[in-house]
Amino acid sequence: MSALKGRDIEKFLARPDLTSGLVLVYGPDTGLVSENAARLVKYFAGDPPDPESLSQLHMSEIDADPQRLGILARSPSLFGGQTTIRIRAATNKLAPTLVELLDEGAQALFVVEGADLKPSDALRKHAEARKDARALPCYADTGQTIDTLIRETFAAANIALEADLAPMLRDMLGNDRQVTRSELQKLVLYAGDGGRLTRDDVMRLCGDNAALAIDAVVDSIATGHARRFDDAMTRAAAAGTDAQRLLIVAMQHFSRLRAMRAEIDAGASVDQIVSRATPRIHFSRKAGFEQQLRLWNDDGLAAACNRLAAAILDSRKSGPLAPAIGRQALLAICMAAARR
Known part of the structure; x- marks a missing residue:
């Protein structure tokens, strides 16, 4: 079997043990799929890649001209050496052609990018079964891999971080590698080599304005701060937050x-x-959660949940009135908290 897992994937990317054959890079994290495929191309074709030894195709091009891949794979490099062929958005229709070329002993390395393939999918089955193939799954980043990526990215640019900023940034980033890389590079460019990043910098550059505004609304009503509630509602409206979404998130909270x-x-x-x-409570909201838990008892929380459930139902029945219904319900809960 040639399916790689865990640390074996990173070892293979750093020093592949194939000189020809098939490397299938697949999984739900399309950003990581693209990143790992690019690392393989850089290793085999150079950086920048030698245009004479590298060919890049999209699956749509192969569908339009089924003979094109075979011609590329069977044509020797103009200056000798290995041919690297990168294929994006590959589907199972590619499997028979690849198997034919591999069985022929084509002197080419196929770097194939696939989607989230099942074990029964032809591309994955062949990549896992053949000795001249490797399968590299790419799953969504975990907290640990994001931590490592944050540390390595900022260390490479000698950028200092404000205390507790790394955990905050990890919680804000998604689990798509391409998006994460983009956000981190944005911060690197902002700070500059040898610079420093603060919490305000990260919030300004990477914060999800809608999500932050919703958190502010929920925390203000749960602690009974009417003025903060008014400001937070203004921010939520500016971020285009739907009234029903506000009510649903408040109900969940x-x-x-x-x-x-x-x-x-x-x-x-x-x-x-x-x-x-x-799920883990972000450190910036822990004090607020503690205050809310000390403020509310079970009867009060039950009444708040009932009020929100009724508002959600009413807002669905009366679309144009949903913003007013939502604001009235949230304000009523805010005032109830203020009286505690």
């Missing part, structure tokens, strides 16, 4: 608080509940 409150009533401490919460 208060339902979560109620579940946490039940554990506290059973004997757990607020600190324990907040620190072990799943």
Whole structure:
């Protein structure tokens, strides 16, 4: 079997043990698929790549001219040496042609980019079964891989980070490698070699304005701050946040608080509940969560959930009135918190 996993993938990317054959790079993280394929092309064809030894095709080009891949693979490089062929957006229709060329012993390395292939898919089956092939799955980044990427990226540019900034940045980044790389490079360009990044820098450059505005709305109503609620609603409107989305997120928040409150009533401490919460609570919101859990009891949280559920139903029945319905319900809960 030639399916690589875990650390074996990084070892292979650093020093591939093939000189010809097939390397299938596939998975749900299209950004990482593209990045790993580019690393292989750089290794085999040079940086910048030698145009005489590298050919790049999209699957649509092969569909339009089925003979094109065979001609490229069977044509020797003009100056000798290995031919590298990179194929993007490959589908299972490519499998028979690849098998034919590999069985012929074509002196070419095929770097093939696929989607999230199942074990039964022909491309993946051949890549995992053949001795002259390797399969490199690319799954979404985990917290650990994002941490490593953040550390390596900023260390390479000698950029210093404000305390606790790395965990905050990890939580803000998605799990698509291409998007993560783009956001990190944006920060590197902003800070410059030898520079320094603060929390405000990251929030300004990488923050999801809509998500941040929703968090501000929810936290303001749960702590009873009417003025902050008004400011947060203005920000949410400016970010184009839908009224029903606000109500649904608020409902989820208060339902979560109620579940946490039940554990506290059973004997757990607020600190324990907040620190072990799943999904993890970002450090910048922990103090707010602790305050809310001390402020609300189960009866109050149940009433807030009922109020939000009714508002969600009413807003769906009366589309044009949804913003007003949502604001009225959220403000009522905010005032209830202020009276506690």
